Amino acid sequence: MAYLIVFPDHDSFSRVRTFADERRPAVEPVFPPEFCSDLVAPCLRVTGGITGMVEELLANGFSVSGTIEQSPLPETRAHDSPPLDPLWRDVLGGLRLAAVRPSLTDHRRLRLELVPGNDLSQLIPVMARFIRGGAFVPEIPSLAFEEDFRLLVVMPREIVISRADHLLDAWIMIRTMVDLICSVWERRDSLLPETKQRRGISAIEIYRRLPCTECRRCGATGCMEFARALITSRAKLEQCLPLMEGQYPSCLTSVQWLMRVLGLGKLG
Numbered sequence: 001m002a003y004l005i006v007f008p009d010h011d012s013f014s015r016v017r018t019f020a021d022e023r024r025p026a027v028e029p030v031f032p033p034e035f036c037s038d039l040v041a042p043c044l045r046v047t048g049g050i051t052g053m054v055e056e057l058l059a060n061g062f063s064v065s066g067t068i069e070q071s072p073l074p075e076t077r078a079h080d081s082p083p084l085d086p087l088w089r090d091v092l093g094g095l096r097l098a099a100v101r102p103s104l105t106d107h108r109r110l111r112l113e114l115v116p117g118n119d120l121s122q123l124i125p126v127m128a129r130f131i132r133g134g135a136f137v138p139e140i141p142s143l144a145f146e147e148d149f150r151l152l153v154v155m156p157r158e159i160v161i162s163r164a165d166h167l168l169d170a171w172i173m174i175r176t177m178v179d180l181i182c183s184v185w186e187r188r189d190s191l192l193p194e195t196k197q198r199r200g201i202s203a204i205e206i207y208r209r210l211p212c213t214e215c216r217r218c219g220a221t222g223c224m225e226f227a228r229a230l231i232t233s234r235a236k237l238e239q240c241l242p243l244m245e246g247q248y249p250s251c252l253t254s255v256q257w258l259m260r261v262l263g264l265g266k267l268g
């Protein structure tokens with residue numbers, strides 16, 4: 001069995017790498033396949049057990065975002081991909097993988113945060129026309145859409161892939177996103193930018209980020225009904241008292257982020 005130990009940022013990753021290398025020969029950094037060779041994932045793959053390892057890292061002052069079990073990956077699929085069109089560097093101005101962490105909505109899956117070198121503000125409304133589904137907020141602009149169980153979000157300076165199944169899936173999703181952005185860029189003169197806001201994301205995306213205690217302190221019959229009320233602007237996030245009382249900080253961060261992406265306003 002293999003595990004990923006993921007770190008909150010590249011600094012933590014670089015510091016811990018030397019430390020881990022000296023102790024565990026079975027620890028290795030994770031390099032993406034060639035099509036995104038500019039990217040380095042801030043995580044280590046550990047083959048065998050990790051008993052005590054995270055505790056040892058924490059005891060030595062390192063920050064760790066979490067660990068994720070990894071089943072053996074079908075590596076060939078990634079390497080079968082044709083090379084990327086070199087155009088991608090001009091369109092995106094490079095792409096930095098800023099963070100890999102356990103998904104807040106499914107700890108067995110990965111969340112990736114990527115930073116494009118170019119501002120994508122002009123391209124996102126065109127992407128929204130091209131994709132049609134999903135949620136689009138012209139003021140940001142932001143585009144969020146679901147791909148099977150994953151959530152993909154594009155903002156001017158950030159691309160987020162939530163709930164990638166494993167690392168190979170993550171690389172494939174990055175590749176899919178880069179291909180999509182390049183094809184929209186090539187069609188930009190024949191597509192009118194989208195101007196209307198739309199909320200084509202299911203309420204379950206909000207529900208997954210709520211504490212899910214079903215306590216009804218928000219006045220709804222449960223967390224799912226509250227999520228539906230939030231997504232249709234019939235409720236305010238402040239009504240979920242467990243969130244506001246600070247008992248679920250990671251849920252609060254996650255739901256606030258999603259509400260911002262969906263143009264549902266900030267906390268008052």
Ligand code: SF4
Nearest residue numbers: 215216217218223240
């Ligand atoms: S108050 Fe929050 S946790 Fe309780 S039922 Fe409502 S949404 Fe769920």
